[in-house]
Amino acid sequence: MATIKEVAALAGVTPTTVTNVLRGRGRVSEATRARVLDAVRQKGYRPNLTARALVERKAPTLALMLGCITNPFYPEFTLQAQLAARRHERFLLICNTDEERDGGKQFIEQVAGSLSDGVLVANNGELDLQALLAVSSRGTPVVISVWEDPATSPGIPAVAFDSRRAGRLATAHLIALGHRRIGAVIASSRQGIHSGRYLGFRDALNEAGLACDERHIRFCTDTFDSGYAAALALFGEQPDISAVFVSNDLPALGVLNAAADRGLSVPADLSVVSITDIHQAAQSRPSLSTVRIPTAEMAARGIELLLDLLEKRVVSGPVICIPDLTLIARQSTAAPRARD
């Protein structure tokens, strides 16, 4: 790799002049400017971003920590995070914390404030807030995105959506269609990351004057297979439910398959609604009715918040809520059978 020195020598100038030409700073005569650019071309010179970062005390990257990119929620999130970063001339470093023994603690401690100027953490319900706070208090901005409760702060700047309202909207959709015996598959523990979505489910039942039968609730983990298994059990034990609320699209797709494997026709025999609107929700058969959450914007705003923090711009508040929630009614929901 050619260095700036070599280019400067070839052009008969000093490194300073080369920098000024390349970065459009200072005033350089057209003649030397041309000579410099020519030398740059000849040598195939590219500035060394590592050296630049060191002297500018500013890293060219931001880091993104997420559970596992294989979960179809994350690619959409990651893409938007990268685009936002690129808009601000930053590169994105990614870490799949599920595959790190320590949940990414080592990653963030190595990267934050050294390779990367800031860290965006996608909330997967298993945040090590201690570690994040430690990093944050050492002076490197850390932002949590996909925070589920706008009313509570994790103690770190966060971008949130109103998960409880999302749960309510989804469930209200089922109720509006006429369903009365509604089950739920919650893809976390009762107090876990989907607790807000679960509370929204209960809110909607309460508002409609419906009782919440605990036997109709299943808790599982946030995977396709876990949703499948939970639904299979639920259908076996509670055959009279006419609809099910699932706290997330990925397990909901598993629920759809479980219904099919039990010979339940969706939506004729069973309606299914969930939350998120990942791409697959529109591609499944039947397509999945779901409440769309602002995934793309939460990613972009997370990056922007990080940059605001870096430049010490005033930040509107510790928790930014993106309010957009839209019920997307597709094929998986319909009115219950007449007998209901």
Next chain:
Amino acid sequence: MATIKEVAALAGVTPTTVTNVLRGRGRVSEATRARVLDAVRQKGYRPNLTARALVERKAPTLALMLGCITNPFYPEFTLQAQLAARRHERFLLICNTDEERDGGKQFIEQVAGSLSDGVLVANNGELDLQALLAVSSRGTPVVISVWEDPATSPGIPAVAFDSRRAGRLATAHLIALGHRRIGAVIASSRQGIHSGRYLGFRDALNEAGLACDERHIRFCTDTFDSGYAAALALFGEQPDISAVFVSNDLPALGVLNAAADRGLSVPADLSVVSITDIHQAAQSRPSLSTVRIPTAEMAARGIELLLDLLEKRVVSGPVICIPDLTLIARQSTAAPRARD
């Protein structure tokens, strides 16, 4: 952020000693070692990887360029690439080239040999070989992965699979089931990235003594929607085909939906087979029969090849082929109806 100097001062030693303690180099007395570690803890000191990279002339990251992480093929690939990188204590920088105006040319030129020591490029059929060669010849290793033809070299080290054989295996599966009128949906141009898969399709027909009817072939792009549209057109114009070979899983999932929307029952009315075995292939209904290609290994080997190149270890050859191809017969394929 604390610097090594501050830590050294606090511990009453020099930066060298701090480095030696932290990296297990040289011999340090237990006493000073303890003092140093204590100072490190007090200050919350973490080595600055940027500074380290500069002096070691070795970047802590590798870069991965891919079309778009939103294509479900890439998350699985990316995860494995990252794991391989982490095994060698490297971080991974990612770039979605589809979203870059210049196809990532600027990205690679900025990053290669500066932020990252090497670049892994996932082949999406739109490689700018010129740019890759330019970077490569400037001394930064570049490796192409998911190269489709083991017998041809792109002029850059590559990790390949035998796409033609994959196409043949998939199609032979249909033929073995008894299908004779077989259509094809190829998710690239005829000479495009899936040309090998297409040739494999023709090979299988030839081997079985079946003619290849051009009217049964559709070319499209590598997306769900494009596969859907191509299949819809194909089914409309060629209603007597009993099976279809699709060159990739993502468009094949679109084909399954198109079949359903035309009232074709899969596999009773129509068999569908494709190539890749992304996660969704097992999750669709009907689940998708497909030829599994060694995605994970191509990612990991790509990273490892990059590292071999970096350390100037001898490389076995310019194109490494991962031979594993397995037909995964699922629900989307069955014998044709008796009339056939």
Next chain:
DNA sequence: CTGTTAGCGCGTTCAG
């Protein structure tokens, strides 16, 4: 066993 010296490649003063 520990400290001193030198420099990685670059960008930013501040003189000329």
Next chain:
DNA sequence: CTGAACGCGCTAACAG
């Protein structure tokens, strides 16, 4: 408009 000098934080080589 250009150049010399300095330093970013760290590590390697060598001296003590």
